Amino acid sequence: MKNFILIFTALFIFTSVSCSKKQDENSSTQKLSPDTPLTTKKKDDRTSLNEPVCFGRWDGKKIIVDDYSKYSANEKLMDSTGMGYELYGNDLKAVIGKYQKYDEQKYEYFFDDYKPEFEKYTSFKIGDKIYISASSGVYKAEVKGYYINLDDMIGAGTIFYAVLNPPPAAKFGENEIVVCSFNSSMKPVNRKGITNRDIQSQFKAFILPKLKGIKKTEYDDKGRESVKPVTGLNDEEFRLFEGNFTGSGGNEFLVSVNLRNDFTNFTSLIFVMDGEGKILSEMTTLAANSFTFSQAEGITDINGDGVMEIITYDGYYEGGGYNLHKYSGGLYKTITTGFVFGV
Numbered sequence: 001m002k003n004f005i006l007i008f009t010a011l012f013i014f015t016s017v018s019c020s021k022k023q024d025e026n027s028s029t030q031k032l033s034p035d036t037p038l039t040t041k042k043k044d045d046r047t048s049l050n051e052p053v054c055f056g057r058w059d060g061k062k063i064i065v066d067d068y069s070k071y072s073a074n075e076k077l078m079d080s081t082g083m084g085y086e087l088y089g090n091d092l093k094a095v096i097g098k099y100q101k102y103d104e105q106k107y108e109y110f111f112d113d114y115k116p117e118f119e120k121y122t123s124f125k126i127g128d129k130i131y132i133s134a135s136s137g138v139y140k141a142e143v144k145g146y147y148i149n150l151d152d153m154i155g156a157g158t159i160f161y162a163v164l165n166p167p168p169a170a171k172f173g174e175n176e177i178v179v180c181s182f183n184s185s186m187k188p189v190n191r192k193g194i195t196n197r198d199i200q201s202q203f204k205a206f207i208l209p210k211l212k213g214i215k216k217t218e219y220d221d222k223g224r225e226s227v228k229p230v231t232g233l234n235d236e237e238f239r240l241f242e243g244n245f246t247g248s249g250g251n252e253f254l255v256s257v258n259l260r261n262d263f264t265n266f267t268s269l270i271f272v273m274d275g276e277g278k279i280l281s282e283m284t285t286l287a288a289n290s291f292t293f294s295q296a297e298g299i300t301d302i303n304g305d306g307v308m309e310i311i312t313y314d315g316y317y318e319g320g321g322y323n324l325h326k327y328s329g330g331l332y333k334t335i336t337t338g339f340v341f342g343v
Contacts, residue, residue: 052123053181053302055322055338056132056164058172063132064147064161065180066338067122071158074120089153092121092160096148107151110163118146124162132164133179133186133300136171140184157321157340177297177311177322177339185304189311191297193241194253203240203255204233206277210269214288217262230267233257239296243308245272246281246327254283254310256296264317266293270310283310283325283332292316302326309335318342 056063071088095117096102096109111118114126124130128143141164152159164180172178179189194200214230239256246252251274258268267290270283284294293315299308302324310325310332319342325332 053179053183053324053336055324055336056178056180057339058134058174058176058178060174062144062147063141063164063166063172063178063180065122065124065130065143065164066158066161067124068158068337068340070121070123071160072337085153089150089159092148092150107149109148109150110145111147112145114146118160121158121160122146122162130164130180130182131184131186132166132170133181133189133302134170134172134176135189135191135298137188138184138186139166139170141166141170152341154341157338179300179302179309179311179324179336181302183303185301187301187304189298189300190241190243193239193299200238200240203253203273203277204238206273207238207255207257207269207271208233210286211257211267214259214267215261216259216267230259233259241296241299241308243299244306245299245308245310247307248280249306251275252280254296254299254308258293258295261289265289265291266317268293268295270294270296270312281327281332284312297322316342 054065054067054069056065074088093102095115098117099111099115100109112126124143126143126145130141130143132139132141143162144165145163147161147163149159149161166172179186208230211230215227216230217225217227219225237257237259239254241254241256242252243254244250244252245254253273253275254270255273256268256270258266260266267286267288268284269286271279272281272283273279287293294312295314296310297313298311300311301307302309307327312323312325313320314323315321319340321340322338323334324336326335327333
């Protein structure tokens with residue numbers, strides 16, 4: 001585990017993350033993040049970009065919210081040797097022991113009230129009203145408590161979460177990743193994208209020439225291995241979304257390719273194109289035979305401005321994490337990160 005953080009940090013350039021407090025106007029990895037912490041004093045009808053936003057995950061009973069900014073803002077916890085992450089876990093064990101009985105054989109702990117020590121781990125307070133953007137709709141929920149999962153120490157991200165109880169009518173997929181904010185103008189997450197085969201074929205034809213010379217390993221029904229040039233893209237390797245991604249107001253398409261060259265290497269790209277196949281913006285450039293990958297998982301509009309944010313899953317062969325990106329000033333900025341895990 002101690003060595004993993006160093007490896008994981010080197011593998012991913014996850015630009016800094018949810019709810020951080022500073023913008024760098026001159027950086028190509030500029031962050032759009034809030035100037036204020038999550039509080040109940042905020043109104044629900046705001047549409048500014050500078051609003052708190054975090055990833056959440058449905059675990060079958062509740063939404064757990066990854067306030068990654070609190071973790072990433074603590075330099076001791078981000079110590080790339082791995083010692084910081086061990087300190088993070090040990091600190092939480094001490095908090096558990098102060099208010100409950102800590103058992104090294106028990107991994108999950110729940111709190112239904114806010115403790116002073118929690119300020120170090122979350123910006124959420126009991127009673128905060130939060131909007132949840134999911135594939136099935138946008139739901140209003142309330143912070144009801146906190147959840148610590150020490151089993152997640154095998155990963156590289158937070159293990160302390162705020163807990164939201166969605167309304168009974170809310171529907172979520174298994175382990176669905178959602179977007180959480182105070183903004184009632186959020187739109188539902190679109191994960192399906194364009195499924196029309198003719199339109200898909202059209203954009204695959206635009207992309208395939210750019211994959212010339214790329215090869216991938218294939219296996220037959222007897223497990224025999226062969227290396228072949230890429231001549232097509234299957235449904236798992238290709239994603240296509242339609243929307244306004246650059247603020248131009250035109251008809252734009254988000255094209256995502258992620259194919260596996262072999263056990264540890266990938267080729268991926270995420271482009272914004274017009275209907276004729278012209279590249280309007282390269283969110284991620286073509287990375288061929290790379291140890292890491294980036295793929296589009298869905299799109300949403302977190303503030304009702306009509307410009308779609310892009311959810312990506314960024315990883316390597318044994319792990320990854322989610323990022324939310326916004327196009328602004330000619331660049332894509334990462335505005336939140338969450339649920340980072342690896343082996």
